[in-house]
Amino acid sequence: MNVENIRNLFPQLSEKVYGKDLVYFDNAATSLRPLTVINKWTDISSRHNANIHRAVHKTAVDATEEYESTRDAVKDFINAGSREEIVFTSGTTASVNLVAFCFGESLIEEGDEVIVSEEEHHSNIVPWQMMCQRKGAVLKVLPIDDDGCMMIGELERLCTSRTKIVAVAQISNVLGLVNPLKEIITFCHSKGVPVLVDGAQGIVHESVDVQDIDCDFYAFSGHKIYAAPGTGVLYGKKKFLEKFPPYMGGGEMIESVKFSGTTYAPVPVKFEAGTQNFAGIPTLKPALELANKFKDKELSEYVASVSEYLDYKLAGNPRIHIYGKPDANLKKIPLFSFSVEGAHHEDLALILDKMGIAVRSGQMCAEPVMDRFGVSGMLRISLAPYNTMEEAEYFIKSLDKAIGMLI
């Protein structure tokens, strides 16, 4: 599998912006959609459009089958123990909110503690803050060092008898370093503390086996791994999901509704209130299929070579400071957040945009990381397997030109 075959699968790659070829380097925010995903959405919307789980008619049965078979595909993709442990949501944010709320309601008491890391994006901070505020619990922060590496050793100090859950990213959307999940989870479990893994970036770049890493919850979005936006997954161990109260009420999440009292459907449907995204969720099937193909050795080597080139060029520029430097044991994904001395990240992003290059600038939904490094924002490029060496070279040339304009 080579990059040229892959590019044909993504129609947006032939788009022009301002008359120039689009160079899409904002994949950590959202990936592009392959034709297989677009076609799946179109197919369901034009042939199998009916509300799922309810009616007995043929179209509804087809739609339900598309949706429910996706649950099996996701279960296989992350090697979950059972399909009942896969809850569909609208994305990582919704998944984390669900856990924070339900965990809070059922397992948190006043004075209990929750730990998140300093490198989390807002979606894995704010839901916990909200829950802690509601329950009178305390939010503690696992720090990162100057290179952006999570200071795992600090867990020993932070974890107390009041610690009820730890929530960490597999890979930060700013730093791009692959955190040692197994080590974190083994330690937390030795203290009897469950772990939620925010896999928003991790699911795209790592092979995830939730049974092997033994996390208690794993959250990810479809839109970053080529599926339709508004799709998401929460993996949760059954023992927790069954103990949790429902999150939202309504739709098919019930067993029986009486004014004298309502009983709820078994997991995972208990957590899927209201009409589900039945056109979007099934796009996870072709998306995950493609993600599996992207693990191809030849392609992975190509991606690594593009990443190495960018690292070499950026690190070699004395004006550029890269955040997130892996130590010998850590791996870094093809993502670079950096600042340029004397040039504002937004100015650079605006100029690069006019050159046809889509990059991210600003706080990247991770204000505490910006504060940690004392910057108002950063510039970020994040690559996917469809990005080429030629694009990387064009980016470096364009970045130099943009810097030249600003300094």
Add this chain to the structure above:
Amino acid sequence: MEKTLQEVENDFVEEFSMYDEWLDKYEYLIDLGKNLRPYPESGKTDDKLVRGCQSRVWLDYKVENGRIYFTADSDAIITKGIISLLISVYSGRTPGEILSDDFSFINRIGLKENLSPTRANGLVSMIATIKAVAEENS
């Protein structure tokens, strides 16, 4: 004779129309930003921040002989160029002149459409602040 506010606006519209590419227009804005009169560090306080901008923009003013004189700064140079452009047009004008202007020269330049929505919001906030200052002093 002093140019009217409309004449200054027309000058900028003409200046911008000379550049075909937005990259060149950015270069012009960058120049405007670089040439903006220095703004005192002591004036970079939260109450001078223009709300709604993604990068930080400070806007201050004084009133002399019935005219409003604006000073401003930003940590991003293109934004600084934009506020510099606004200052070139509206600084030294009377509140009445500012309030009777329809700010349509922004559209004639094509500035708003060529900024990302967040930047465009910032531009709208800058204009709103200038109008508010004019109203306060009218």
